[in-house]
Amino acid sequence: MLFLPRETGGVLCFEGAVGVEQQSIPPWAQEIRERLARIEERLDNFHDVRKAAFGAKETAEDAMEVVKELQADRNKFFWAIVGTWIAAAADFLFRRQGG
Numbered sequence: 268m269l270f271l272p273r274e275t276g277g278v279l280c281f282e283g284a285v286g287v288e289q290q291s292i293p294p295w296a297q298e299i300r301e302r303l304a305r306i307e308e309r310l311d312n313f314h315d316v317r318k319a320a321f322g323a324k325e326t327a328e329d330a331m332e333v334v335k336e337l338q339a340d341r342n343k344f345f346w347a348i349v350g351t352w353i354a355a356a357a358d359f360l361f362r363r364q365g366g
Contacts, residue, residue: 292300
């Protein structure tokens with residue numbers, strides 16, 4: 268025999284092949300049911316938060332790689348400027364000495 272649950276205003280009805288049997292849910296069971304629903308909702312929200320956190324972590328790691336590349340480029344640029352100043356000073360000295 269197959270019973271299909273159906274809710275009707277705080278009363279749980281089971282419809283089957285023979286007839287309808289009504290069974291009321293005690294208040295403590297209703298409270299447990301509501302608490303389980305809230306826990307399930309929180310778990311669903313936790314999954315979304317965890318997914319967002321991992322996405323943010325990946326984005327931060329990518330940003331750190333870009334920052335490291337920029338720092339390396341800045342270092343190269345600094346040494347290129349220093350080299351240019353040294354070359355300009357050497358050129359100035361050689362031109363002044365006439366050599």
